[in-house]
Amino acid sequence: MRPVYAVSGGVSKFAKARPDKTFQAIVKEAYDYAIEDLGLEFRQFTELVDGSVASYFSDHFTRQLMAGIMAQDYLGLCPKPGHRVEGGGATGGICFQEGWKNVASGLMDICVAYGFETMSHVNTWKGNEFIALASDVSLDYPVGGFYSGYYAMMVTRHMKEFGTTVEQLATVSVKNHINAYHNPYAQKRNRYTIEDVRQAPMVAWPLTRLDICVMSDGAAAVILCSEEGLEKLETASGRRLPRVRVTGIGRGTDAMRMADRPHQTLKDFLRQNALPHETNSQETCDYYAELWQGGFRYPGIHSFRAGRMASKRAYDHCGLIDPIAELDFVELHDAYTSSEIQTYEDMGLCRYGEGGPFATSGTTFMPGIDYGLDLIESPVCPVNPSGGLIACGHPVGATGLMQAVFAIWQLQGTIDRHFGDATLQLDEPRRGAIHSHAGTGTYVTVTILEAED
Amino acid sequence: MTDSKKLPGKIEESDDGQILFSVPFPEELSPEALQALKGMRPIIIKQPYAIDYIHSYGQDSPFFAGLAGGTLLGCRDLETGYTYANPRSHDMYTGEPTDWVQLPEQGRIHAFTVCHFGSEEFLPQTPFVLILVELEGADTLLLSRLVGVDPDEASLDWIGMPVKARFLRNSKFKPTDVYFAPSE
Structure with a gap:
């Protein structure tokens, strides 16, 4: 396998609803940002990129099959190779790794991994139903399909087994929300206390609304490349790009x-x-x-x-x-x-x-x-x-890629430039x-x- | 094309579905007006979507037939004795076909939650209690509902509580045909 670099990324501002744009146009926000951050023009990058991997979880939210090719088409990536991956909440992480495979295997020198989810197209409880369809529809879903309920059962067992407390859970919420206070991409930028978390409405005992991430509309994109790809990008942009390697x-x-x-x-x-x-x-x-x-x-x-x-x-x-x-x-x-x-x-x-x-x-x-x-x-x-998913939001297909983008910026030392705040x-x-x-x-x-x- | 056959010159309009009889739009499409369209707020419409699926339980069907008859069935690997509290026609460790076995109606709560919210379909049923049950002789758990406890009094002490299966009289051929209640 060849060395693979994660050279650039972009994230759309995660929001509860983005009715102003269709999913393709939200993906383009993240994609254009990633290209611009390389110091390249759109046409320069289009010429260099070898292909893509698309990430989105549910066909139900868009009520659209083949949404991947619609994004590919909108981004101007046709007729280059591409495919969609799906693996529930891990879709974004899987997409990143499939992009890595494309490059590590020698199939591509430059690959873009992009993902999105537009969850605002249905109300929150219908959205929960769509997500619960990612549980066995013969045996689990009909019993009361609700992911927060499934996780809450894990929690009660963890508490019983190890003595884990609800205050310990709440501490995670406090930490992640306060971190996100300094992240302009985050959907929720609030300072909460442990009391706030515990007094929030109970969703699935013992998890309250502030123990659980929110639904989002959002997109993210990551550009991956080989050493040869890096050379091509640097020649085109005329500058040295920071090295973040996928190891x-x-x-x-x-x-x-x-x-x-x-x-x-x-x-x-x-x-x-x-x-x-x-x-x-x-x-x-x-x-x-x-x-x-x-x-x-x-x-x-x-x-x-x-x-x-x-x-x-x-x-x-x-x-x-x-x-x-x-x-x-x-x-x-x-x-x-x-x-x-x-x-x-x-x-x-x-x-x-x-x-x-x-x-x-x-x-x-x-x-x-x-x-x-x-x-x-x-x-x-x-x-x-x-700030994690709890505060940034969880537009499923974008989430794993969002994590990659924030990690790339962290390792590049460019958080200040992207966030306009160096705190994180x-x-x-x-x-x-x-x-x-x-x-x-x-x-x-x-x-x-x-x-x- | 023959003169005698009159072909439609336009699509016939209907009054059903969603109609907005007048949309605000510039009278004149001047270059400025065209540019201003980029600042227009989105049109958001409602799209209903309903489907009846023809869902087969396939090889798992005896499980549901069992529930209809007031019997809990599990699956057992003959060689190892490993027993699933769910229908599973092949063992995940040996790869061999399993046999159906009758499971006891008595069990203990392994984990639980009280759902105060839920998916749209189940929202009217909240608060409801979900449990994972340990059944004697089974190596895996069974997801079910629990009745007979106060959902406002959730407590970790519920874990380990002995429970007994109850069956719907009028089977709906769903896993909710069985549910549990604390056993006396």
Whole structure:
């Protein structure tokens, strides 16, 4: 596989509704921004780009099949190769990785990955119904198809299993919303307190409205290239482009029906799912042995095995051993505050069962921001510095690509230029992870990006 | 074309569907007026969409027939004994066909939530309680509804609660033909 660089990106301002434009024209906002940021004219880029991958989740929201080709056509990318990918909430993350494949395989030198979702075309509760159709329509959907309900069941099990508290969940909401306060692309830019989160209307016990992301209209685009592609872009733009290399790719899956997920033995967990820094530590092995003695089984419904396997593969791909020490930041799929806590564990930022206290420790917060919380630890690996899905919004097909764009800007050190505010710029980050996740952890992608000099 | 056959010169108009009888629009399409169209607010219309699907439960059909008869059926791999609390005609570990087995009506709550909101279809039923049930002899869980608890008194203590299956008398051939209530 060839080295692949993520050289540029663009995001439309995420909003509750964008009736002013059709989906194609919203994608074009993100696409044009990405081209302009390379210092290229539209026609110059069109001449150089080899093809595309399109990302959107639901045909229901647009009530349009083949929306991908409509975007391709509007962007002026015909007759170049392209295809649409779909994998629920992970659609954007999968799209990014398919773009990577196009370049890494040698098929393309320059590939654009673009995605969108326009969820405002139906009311919120019909939108929830569309999303719930991404659960088994024979056996799960008719029982009361509602994704917030499915996730909330995972939460009650996590709470019962590990003692995780609703205040710990709420802390994630406070952190991500306050981060987004400095991100002009975010849909919700509010400062909330833990009390605000808990007093918000209850949606699915114990998740309140502020534990859950909102529906959005939005688009995002990322330009990926090989070394040869980079050379072509630099020759055309007449300037050196910042190097952000895609070094790790991982993907995992799990059973569609949560009910069907296994409850594995410790032996199987250690053999199949544990990360090297866990198996290398006798103390951690003892910790897990104790969990199993207490009745813990993996993954059950409290953990996302797909997220763990995606992380394991991505870390292995780039030779990363100790995630918390070696990642400077993570943009992860916090459609629910609880998912962020579960994902800390899946990604090995902390051990299974420790996500709750880890969330409130301060480790995953941004330096230099006052959250109005009593945090014990200093920031080590900020999680969702952009504000995540909870605050930025979750226009499904765009989300995973939005994470990529924010990660690229973070590693380029260009947050100030794009946000008009340097608060969210970390001090010379070298390595970041993006994590994209589909309904109850069915498809999960993890991608590692690194700054190169 | 023959003179004797009169062909329509225009499409016949009808009064059904959505009609806006007059749309605000410039009288004269001057260059300025054409330019000003870019500042026009979008036209947003309602598009109804309804479909009846012909949905087959296929190889899972006996599960629903079982519910109609007041029986919970699961699937078991003969070699390993691994038992699913859901219909699944092939085992995911051995790849072999499974056999139908009758599952007990008694179980325990593994996880739950109270939905105070829901998808449009289920919104009128809120608040309702979703549970994942552990059934004796099954290795996987069953998603169902719980009645007989106060949705305003949700508590982690519900986890582990013994529950018993109940069946609709008039089967709708949906997974909601079975639901659970706390067992005495």
